[in-house]
Amino acid sequence: MSRRQEIADVAIGLLAAEGMRGLTHRAVDRAAGLPEGSTSYYFRTRQGLLQAAVERLAEHTATEIAALKQRLQVSATGREGLVEAVAWLVGQWLTASRDRQLARYELSLEATRRPELREVLAANRAHLRDLVTGLLDASGIPDADLWAGDLIAYADGLLLDRLFTGDPGAAVPDLRPKIRALLATVGER
Numbered sequence: 001m002s003r004r005q006e007i008a009d010v011a012i013g014l015l016a017a018e019g020m021r022g023l024t025h026r027a028v029d030r031a032a033g034l035p036e037g038s039t040s041y042y043f044r045t046r047q048g049l050l051q052a053a054v055e056r057l058a059e060h061t062a063t064e065i066a067a068l069k070q071r072l073q074v075s076a077t078g079r080e081g082l083v084e085a086v087a088w089l090v091g092q093w094l095t096a097s098r099d100r101q102l103a104r105y106e107l108s109l110e111a112t113r114r115p116e117l118r119e120v121l122a123a124n125r126a127h128l129r130d131l132v133t134g135l136l137d138a139s140g141i142p143d144a145d146l147w148a149g150d151l152i153a154y155a156d157g158l159l160l161d162r163l164f165t166g167d168p169g170a171a172v173p174d175l176r177p178k179i180r181a182l183l184a185t186v187g188e189r
Contacts, residue, residue: 004042007032008056011049015106016099025049050107051120057104058124064089064097065131072135079183082139087175090155094162094172101159128152136186147186154182 001009010032014023025039028049032038043049071085093101111118129148136144136151158178 004052005056005059007034007039007042007049008052011053012056012103013099015053015103020106020110023049023053047114047116050110050114050117053103054107054117054120054124057100057107058127060097060100061124061128062131064092065128065135067092069135069138072138078140079180079186082135082141083176083180083183085135086151086155086179090159090175090179091172093159094166098163098168101163105160105163125152141183141186151182154179 007028010028011023014027014031018027023046025043025046026036028034028039029036039049043052068085068089071088072081107117108121111121129152132152133144133148136147141147158175162172
């Protein structure tokens with residue numbers, strides 16, 4: 001992992017733990033155990049640091065989607081395989097990747113006030129939509145491009161609800177029935 005990635009990961013952790021106000025160059029230096037000024041050397045501005053965090057989140061998401069694709073190849077085919085894979089991914093986001101998801105929501109809210117950050121997030125979201133479209137298509141879902149946005153929005157809503165109302169240490173509830181119900185409606189429009 002490069003120093004830039006390390007700094008971006010620390011920034012993501014700070015965003016999750018302390019929100020936007022807790023993210024400063026000095027705070028990243030302290031949390032990463034780096035000499036003061038190190039973060040500023042790699043990312044001169046706050047915008048640069050925020051953009052690095054967004055880009056690093058996109059890298060993590062791409063890795064998770066690749067793991068999701070692998071699970072689809074190993075698991076059942078069709079909709080049931082997709083149900084299992086999506087439930088696994090949302091479960092990962094609620095546990096192992098919880099901090100990254102909290103940081104993503106922080107950055108998404110900040111992007112409503114920063115057009116330059118919104119552009120980066122929009123590009124990453126478009127890439128995610130392409131990946132999800134491919135997963136739906138590979139699972140035999142008709143009109144996959146039309147349904148990808150709905151699946152992302154549903155997963156986002158489910159994730160946000162669980163992040164805000166769930167106990168971080170509690171077991172993740174079985175999400176398969178909810179995802180199965182959503183996918184059952186696919187193609188009925």
